Every structure is written in C-alpha cells, then in structure tokens.
Amino acid sequence: QFENLLKYKEHYNSMLVPNVWQEDRSLGLWVTKQRVKYGQFANIATNTGDHLRVLIAQAFNYTHHGQSKTGVTIEDIVYRILSLNDIGFVWDPLEEQWKEMYRRLVMFQKEHNSTLVP
Template identity: 30%
Template sequence: MAKERICLLNEIGFVWVVETSGKWSDMFEELKKYKETHGHCLVTVKCPSQKHLALWVQKQRRQYREMKKGRSTQMTAERSDLLNGLGFVWKVYEDNWHEMLDDLRKYKERHGDYLVPQKYGPNRQLGRWVTNQRQAYKNMLKGGNQSSMAKERICLLNEIGF
C-alpha cells in the first residue's frame, strides 16, 4: 500500500490490527456451557437458537484443517488444545463411523450375527450403515472409489468378524 494512503488512513484513526481473541474466548465459553448441558460438543445448525455456535464450531474445524496443512489461519496450537480438552470432535464423520461400529458390536452381542435388517427397528441407521459398508467394500474390490472404505476400516470390521 502506498505511504500516502497509509497516512490518510492513520489520520482518520484506522485500526490496523483487530483483536479477535476476546470473541474466540467468548464462543469457547459458550461451547463449554453447551457441553455441560448436552454432554458433547457436536452442535448442530438444525437448532435455531444454537446456529451461531454451530457455525463457529464448523469454522474451528475448517481452521484446524488449514493449520494442519501448514496454511495461515487463526487456529493455534493453544486453541486446539483447549478444544481437545473439551473432547472436541474434529472429524465428525469419522466419529460417527466409530459409533456405528460400536452399535454393530452390540447388535452381534444381542443377535449373534451381523445380519442387520435394513429397517432394524431400534436403530434404523444401523441397517443402512451396514448395507453401505458392504457396498463400499464391493466397490473397493472392483477398483472403484476407495475413499469411503479405507483399509483401517476394513481391518476394524475384520477384527470383529464382520
């Protein structure tokens, strides 16, 4: 920027550095309260009263990914440590996959097999999830998209005898 423009902006009292950490800490405190009430940090935008917090949570995940890639971001190691201390979930989809795996283990304990009906009454998501895992595995064997069926997931499913 030209010195002339800098001088003009300085003359009108332009603020060059805006401190945002106060706002971040306010939102962090709000997330702590949310966790105390709900037992987790998975704030959803579906609840209108929590939309601003949900958007902030999404922003933290985006910034964390950027930080991990070595890009410039507002996320710091200190902030990620604070969020980790709350049990913050950085990869929601990954966390959900592991929850479904636990549900599948419980199903096997109750029923003795992994033949979960597509519309399994107590947990309709489980039937769809099992079908999706089988389909993703078949696609992977055919040389299709492997992103939804990582080797780690195959190992975890094999470990439980799926």
C-alpha cells in the first residue's frame, strides 16, 4: 500500500486520502490504520534513538526480544513511521486542515487588511 500512497500523492499532490476512497478502498483503510496505530509516535519519530523504541515497546506490549507475537519488530515499526514521515504523511488531517485554513486567512488579511471574511 505504501507504493499506492506514493502514486496517490503524485496524482493528487496530497496525502489526505479519504477514509473511504471509491477508487481504492483498501488504500483509505490502510492510511487510517497507519494513523491509528502509529500516529502517537509520529511527532517523536525524529528521535530514532532508544527513547522511541522504548515507547513503542511499551505501547505494543513487546517482549524483551523486541518482537511481537505477529513477528513485527520494533525496528519494523520505527522504519514504517520514518518512511511515512519522509514522504510527508499527514498524521492528523484535522490539524492539517486547520493549518491550511489559517494560511488562507493570513493571505486574506494581507490582501484586505482585515480578517472579516464575507
């Protein structure tokens, strides 16, 4: 699905895949799953040291070997988070929308010297 996300980004110039996207429902579901599973770590993912690994281990109840019952390792999760960050993945769509509307308001204010939008 990561490759499909890259194609979506290239085509739409956006990482805001709808939850239920008619063209590829599985991509929308996959994106939502990434946000739910890993979003809490996205802001600290720039720290790829032990701190991030410890938090992931605690959150996912990993064994002392650093591997889950499904075989996914802490390193796998760190790699996934960093890979999504590298392509500009939007972890919080509402926050992204707020920033975009704020940016538009600032542009409006500069043009009209007012924030009273009709």
